[in-house]
Amino acid sequence: MPFPKLSTAPREEQRPVRVLFVCLGNICRSPSAEGVFRHYVTEQGAAEDYEIDSAGLIAVHEGELPDGRMRAHAARRGYTLDSRSRPISYEDFFYYDYIIGMDEQNRERLLALAPTAELQEKVSLLPEWSERPARDHVPDPYYGGAEGFEHVLDLLEAILPDLYRHTHRR
Ligand code: 4NP
Numbered sequence: 001m002p003f004p005k006l007s008t009a010p011r012e013e014q015r016p017v018r019v020l021f022v023c024l025g026n027i028c029r030s031p032s033a034e035g036v037f038r039h040y041v042t043e044q045g046a047a048e049d050y051e052i053d054s055a056g057l058i059a060v061h062e063g064e065l066p067d068g069r070m071r072a073h074a075a076r077r078g079y080t081l082d083s084r085s086r087p088i089s090y091e092d093f094f095y096y097d098y099i100i101g102m103d104e105q106n107r108e109r110l111l112a113l114a115p116t117a118e119l120q121e122k123v124s125l126l127p128e129w130s131e132r133p134a135r136d137h138v139p140d141p142y143y144g145g146a147e148g149f150e151h152v153l154d155l156l157e158a159i160l161p162d163l164y165r166h167t168h169r170r
Helices: 029-043 068-076 104-113 146-167
Strands: 017-023 050-056 098-101 123-125
Touching: 017 029, 017 104, 017 146, 029 050, 029 068, 029 146, 068 146, 098 104, 104 123
Parallel strands: 017 050, 017 098, 098 123
Antiparallel strands: none
8 A cells, every 4th residue: 555645845833933023224133133033042942943034124234244343242142143134025024924123113114014904913023022021122223332232132132032932833
C-alpha cells in the first residue's frame, strides 16, 4: 500500500509569527527593536518561531545601515544592527501579523496607510505591549545626545520580553 501523501505546507499556526517594527526613518528605533527582539527570541530558543523585520515611514534613508550612533550604543550591549533602511510597503500590511510603531505619530501614519479597516487591527504601539506601566512612546533619539540612544535601548530591553510572552505560539 502506498504511503499517504503528506502535505509539506506548514499549517497556518505552525508558521513563524511575523513581526514588523516601524519608526520614522528606519535607522534608529525600529532597526534596534528588530535587533534586540531577534537577540531575545534567539536566547529563548525561539529564533525559528519568528520572522522579524523593520521599516520606515519615510524613504530618505533607504538602503542605509542604522545610524552610526545607534549601532555603537547597541554594540556595547552586544547587539549587531545590520539591517538596511526601507520604507514600509502596501504588501507589508498583508504579510505581517504585528505592525508595531514606536510613537503616536508612527501609529497614526500606519493607520492611515493600512489598506483596510481589518488590517488596521494589526497596528499597535510598542509600549502597549508592556506588562508594567511604562512610557507611552519610544522617543526619537535622532536629534539628541547619547542618553537618547541609551534610553531607546533601555525601553526596548524592558518591553520586548513582554511582547514575546504575548505573541509566542508555543
Ligand atoms: P528613527 O529616527 O525614526 O528612530 O529611525 C529618525 C531618523 C531619521 C530621521 C528622523 C528620525 N530623519 O528625519 O531623517
